[in-house]
Amino acid sequence: GAGVSQSPSNKVTEKGKDVELRCDPISGHTALYWYRQSLGQGLEFLIYFQGNSAPDKSGLPSDRFSAERTGGSVSTLTIQRTQQEDSAVYLCASSLGGYGNTIYFGEGSWLTVV
């Protein structure tokens, strides 16, 4: 597609349920990022995929969070047993990889845990 596509754009879930957020990066982009942004706050790095390398998971806040990237393209961020503090916008971005490359963001998935 022309840009980074994320789905769903909005998700309301009950505390304790699992959620999956999907990201479809720009075709040909080898690098894919997930960030989290709470209301009025900065971007918190979650995870980074680059080509066939092992993902950098150093930003995942707990073992309830996981992400995979299938076939070097689409990525899914999974949050298990959601908590209210997980409520945030989850932003996905992709780039050609390497230093100095611009990263392109999707419009985000707004997650509300009630």
Next chain:
Amino acid sequence: SQQGEEDPQALSIQEGENATMNCSYKTSINNLQWYRQNSGRGLVHLILIRSNEREKHSGRLRVTLDTSKKSSSLLITASRAADTASYFCATAPGTDKLIFGTGTRLQVFP
């Protein structure tokens, strides 16, 4: 963890005035980028400055970089109401993984 911190956290100015935002970072970098975010959604890339550059211009934007002080500034000249947004700096500390700062919320009043 945050690599960069922007200052001020919020800035309000009148149209036509200049807006200056500062970013400080912690580790050595290859480049520093500035992004803009409208309405809490996706960010848009504005400008990139490499570690061997001291100043860069793009339209009404001017970015400076002082690697000795580990700081950068973004100047928006002759601001417009449409410049109202949050602005973030981002760095790649040692890898090409981008880490964002805390952001400056800019409000430009007509």
